[in-house]
Amino acid sequence: MAENERQLTVSAPVIDVTTDPVQGDAPPADPAALAASWLPEPDEDRMPMTLSTIDEDGYPRARTVLLTEFDGERLYFHTDAESRKVADLAANPRVALTLLWPAFTRQMVVQGIAERAGDAEIARAYELRSPYLRQLAWQNTADFAARSLAEREAEWARFRAAHPKPEQPAGWVGFAVRPHRYLFWTSHPDAASRRLEFVRSADGWTRHLLAG
Secondary structure (H helix, E strand, O other): OOHHHHOOOOOOOOOOOOOOOOOOOOOOOOHHHHHHHHOOOOOOOOEEEEEEEEOOOOOEEEEEEEEOEEOOOOEEEEEEOOOHHHHHHHHOOEEEEEEEOHHHOEEEEEEEEEEEOOHHHHHHHHHOOOHHHHHHHHHOOHHHHOOOHHHHHHHHHHHHHHOOOOOOOOOEEEEEEEEEEEEEEEOOOOOOOEEEEEEEEOOEEEEEEEEO
16 A cells, blocks of 8 residues: 555444434434544544535635544644644634544534644644655645656656655644534434534533534
């Protein structure tokens, strides 16, 4: 498996609707614990998720990033400080994160506020990245994208030969999203699916069951 694929593999979960927290008759009260039970462990493969921000014209802008970590309270992702997503977050830190499991068995949507992660966390996250993703942090630029295919492949090979384990670039940053709202969905082969929503308030989490 290629280095860029190694952190993108997530198996489809087996859903037992009799015990599933969304489909079952006793929905859980703690959304963070439910999220932790769904998400990969810190030493397992990274999971892709759709990050949605609001652009300068007020339109939603979506792209796929990797969920770097879930610490039991916040979800982390990392990116280039010069990217459009960082500019969006500087103007409006409200985001949505959408995670979809293979075979459309589960989906989790998180709405919350994104804040810059600390330097130590950013460095630790970079250290755990594959060689491909380390190099991507250096070369995933607009200038690189504008080159021809042959030029991009040649430059990529030169950089990889010169830097087998690239150090963290100065412009690589991380964000932590503190959820305001969780929305969990699971499939059901023999009945209508449904969603389990949690909304944070000053008194804690309010839970609702919604149509799927």
